[in-house]
Amino acid sequence: MSDVEEAITRAHHDEWARVVAALTRRFGDLGIAEEAAAEAFTTAVERWRADGLPPNPGAWLTTTANRKAIDRIRRENRRDDKHKEAQMLHDNTPSEPLGAIDDDRLRLIFTCCHPALAVEARVALTLRMVGGLTVPEIARAFLVQGTTMEQRITRAKAKIKAARIPYRMPSADDLPARVSGVLAVLFLIFNEGYLASGPDTDSVRHDLTTEAIRLTRLIRALLPQDGEVAGLLALMLLIEARRPARVSAGGELVPLAEQDRGAWDAELIAEGHRLVRERLAAAAAGVAPGRYQILAAINAVHTSARDIRDTDWSQVLALYDRLVRLDPSPIIALNRAIAVAELDGPEVALAIVDRLAEALAGYHAYHATRADLLRRLGQSQRSRAAYDRAIELAGNTGETAYLTRRRAQLQ
Amino acid sequence: MRYLVSVINDKSDPGSTDRRPAISAFNERLIAEGYWVFAGGLAGTDAATVIDNRGEQAVFSDGPFVESKEYLAGVWVWEAPDLDVALKLAAEASKVCDRKIEVRPFQ
Numbered sequence: 001m002s003d004v005e006e007a008i009t010r011a012h013h014d015e016w017a018r019v020v021a022a023l024t025r026r027f028g029d030l031g032i033a034e035e036a037a038a039e040a041f042t043t044a045v046e047r048w049r050a051d052g053l054p055p056n057p058g059a060w061l062t063t064t065a066n067r068k069a070i071d072r073i074r075r076e077n078r079r080d081d082k083h084k085e086a087q088m089l090h091d092n093t094p095s096e097p098l099g100a101i102d103d104d105r106l107r108l109i110f111t112c113c114h115p116a117l118a119v120e121a122r123v124a125l126t127l128r129m130v131g132g133l134t135v136p137e138i139a140r141a142f143l144v145q146g147t148t149m150e151q152r153i154t155r156a157k158a159k160i161k162a163a164r165i166p167y168r169m170p171s172a173d174d175l176p177a178r179v180s181g182v183l184a185v186l187f188l189i190f191n192e193g194y195l196a197s198g199p200d201t202d203s204v205r206h207d208l209t210t211e212a213i214r215l216t217r218l219i220r221a222l223l224p225q226d227g228e229v230a231g232l233l234a235l236m237l238l239i240e241a242r243r244p245a246r247v248s249a250g251g252e253l254v255p256l257a258e259q260d261r262g263a264w265d266a267e268l269i270a271e272g273h274r275l276v277r278e279r280l281a282a283a284a285a286g287v288a289p290g291r292y293q294i295l296a297a298i299n300a301v302h303t304s305a306r307d308i309r310d311t312d313w314s315q316v317l318a319l320y321d322r323l324v325r326l327d328p329s330p331i332i333a334l335n336r337a338i339a340v341a342e343l344d345g346p347e348v349a350l351a352i353v354d355r356l357a358e359a360l361a362g363y364h365a366y367h368a369t370r371a372d373l374l375r376r377l378g379q380s381q382r383s384r385a386a387y388d389r390a391i392e393l394a395g396n397t398g399e400t401a402y403l404t405r406r407r408a409q410l411q
Numbered sequence: 412m413r414y415l416v417s418v419i420n421d422k423s424d425p426g427s428t429d430r431r432p433a434i435s436a437f438n439e440r441l442i443a444e445g446y447w448v449f450a451g452g453l454a455g456t457d458a459a460t461v462i463d464n465r466g467e468q469a470v471f472s473d474g475p476f477v478e479s480k481e482y483l484a485g486v487w488v489w490e491a492p493d494l495d496v497a498l499k500l501a502a503e504a505s506k507v508c509d510r511k512i513e514v515r516p517f518q
Contacts, residue, residue, distance in 0.1 A: 163514075164412045166495050
């Protein structure tokens, strides 16, 4: 890549959200901001190639995008004066306790992840407006037609305008719930990358995990005091660190116990561990950790063991016990049972897992876990039936391949 | 910004019937805080009549325009600066009425 290409890519990463956010604030319209930002980046590609890099690419992009937005508004005003009425609402007064962290990009993120929007729309808007992915890129990532994704984004923008979803920081009262909504969107993006669904996709979608981590880093920079933001970032890093060992040469997913730990990314693990330690210190000072922090701590235990046999399972179980108190969902109970199997044996774990039958009947991991426990107990026939069901339900190509091999290995 | 706030009754899961005093108190607050524009409870859907005068002559028919498990039990019109304010009030309204609430902006 030439210097100019590199500078454009970097500027896109660093400046896209800033430009869209500033324009949305100034013009009160997400659509205008998005289009003007896109035009400015297109112009940058042409002009920077021809004339070389401007001294301050960020400022150049903001100025250019502003000019494009004004041109566009003039053009549209000539057609339709009603445009001015549809101004989005924003509040310029910095709210007292949040003053230091008030940033247009945060307003943008909170608007894109607003609870009044459908979850798919939140994901799509966040990737487009904050992440700067193009609509075809987002459509490909979620295996839908480009036109479908375009409609999804257009409809969400229309709702923001029509229902007057505000462009501002949530009140201090609402902040924890709204931050947790943003984190849920980011984790969804990450998980879709980590365990991609769909018969024709790669098992791991590196583009989505990377994007989710990048956006979470941005939120972390904007909300450095938030423990759950740190927790989610640590969690993503510690999962991403294992990516090189997660898919075999043959395209099978490799479970944690069988991974080549030497292939794990030491740098990401170190960064994840640093964040977990930071949150442990906060917990020691009396700040109760949320679910992402506990999940990150569990992953820190796994990534601290150089060999699966060195895993501190009692620590893992203690963390799951805390997590169950916070989130009594059957999926957490299922994962806890896996730690129980290591400490108390597969029979005890199977009894726990069987109690989840009703809640998790349609969840492939429930059947895969059962199949593995039954296999360890020597109950081949029942194990085979559980593998059958797990394979039927698994949406990930690599996972299906792994489960199929395990089933074939049964006596 | 004006919002139509609909109170939704669910025939298969009816809310409690003793909500009137709580709703009155909530209305007082809406008025005092400047959100209240209009409010009204509706008679049952059995009392509805549908009129279609798109053709040659007006046709009157008995009953709601659509039979469903869920139906409109009452409406508010609120004046609120933005959706976040309306949603916060609607969350309270749902508790007060013991029913689901839909918030929809006027054009």
